[in-house]
Amino acid sequence: ATRRRTAPVITSIEPDVVTYTSLISVLLQLDSRAATERARSMYGEMKRKWLISPDTVLVDTILTAMIGGGAVGLADEDVEFVLSVLRDGAHLDWEDGQYEHRKRAVRSVLAGRPGDAWKNNEFASRLMSERQPEDPLFAKKGWNSIDSGFQLWGGGGGNGDADYVRAAEGEDDESSVDSFLASKGWNDIDSGFRLL
Secondary structure (H helix, E strand, O other): OOOOOOOOOOOOOOOOHHHHHHHHHHHHHOOOHHHHHHHHHHHHHHHHOOOOOOOHHHHHHHHHHHHOOOOOOOOHHHHHHHHHHHHHHOOOOOOOOHHHHHHHHHHHHHHOOOOOHHHHOHHHHHHHHOOOOOOHHHHHHOOOEEEOOOOOOOOOOOOOHHHHHHHHOOOOOOOOHHHHHHHHOOOEEEOOOOOO
16 A cells, blocks of 8 residues: 655745844854845834834844944935834834933934934934933043043133133133133033943
8 A cells, every 4th residue: 555645734834023133143143245135125024024123122233233344234225224214113112211222322323423324314313312311320420521621721811821810710700711612601512422
C-alpha cells in the first residue's frame, strides 16, 4: 500500500508591529545604504499596506540606529525618515519625559548636521525652534550661563577694577559702563549645552 502525500496547508500570516520591528532592526544593524533604504521602504509598507502603526520599541529602534552614527543617518532621505518616525512617535503612549528625550536627541543631531535638508521640513523647523527646558542640574550649578569676560572700561572714573567691582555689587550703577552690559545681560551667554 502506497501512501499518498498531501500538500501542506498554507495559511496566511499577517505581520504585526513586532514582525516589522524585528526586520527593520536587523536591516539597520547592517549599517549599509542599501539596508537603510530597505528599512525605510518596509516602514512605509507597514504603515500604508498593512495600516500598522509603530510602537515605542520600533520608534526607539529606528531613532537609535539612525542617529547613532555610522553609514546610516547621513543622507537627506535619512533625515526625512528620522523626522517621520519622530512625528509618528508623538502619538504614542510614552512614559513621562521620554518623548521629549527623543526629541532632544534628534534636535542635537540636526543642529550639528552640515546639510540643510531639515530646514525645508515644517516639523523639523518647529522642533529646532522649540525652547528647550532648562536642565535642573545645569541651572543649579549655573552651567547654562557663561561670563563672557567682556568688559568696557572707562566711565570716567579712572578706577578701573574698583569701578567694575562696585558696579557688579550694585553700588555704583550709573558710573560704570559695565553695569550697562550687566543690565542687558550681555555678559551672560547661554551655552546651549543640555544633557540628553
